[in-house]
Amino acid sequence: MIEFDMGVILLLFVSVPLVVIGVLALAYNIRSMHRPMRIRESIYECTNCSHVYAYARNRPMDRCPRCGHLNEAVRT
Numbered sequence: 001m002i003e004f005d006m007g008v009i010l011l012l013f014v015s016v017p018l019v020v021i022g023v024l025a026l027a028y029n030i031r032s033m034h035r036p037m038r039i040r041e042s043i044y045e046c047t048n049c050s051h052v053y054a055y056a057r058n059r060p061m062d063r064c065p066r067c068g069h070l071n072e073a074v075r076t
């Protein structure tokens with residue numbers, strides 16, 4: 001029978017899931033980096049001056065760059 005040291009077993013129980021999670025996080029990061037910019041940005045139409053603009057931030061409301069009026073996102 002193969003005998004393992006308790007320290008080695010503990011090290012494996014901690015490091016293996018950590019490596020798996022690290023690899024998954026890296027893969028997710030690389031995948032989201034290659035996503036086109038158009039998918040990540042929200043489109044707004046100003047109700048005050050009808051200026052159409054887009055921001056890459058995912059916020060439900062943003063200020064119009066022309067008049068500063070707060071507008072809801074038409075499409076996120």
Ligand SMILES: [Zn+2]
Nearest residue numbers: 046049064067
């Ligand atoms: Zn405006």
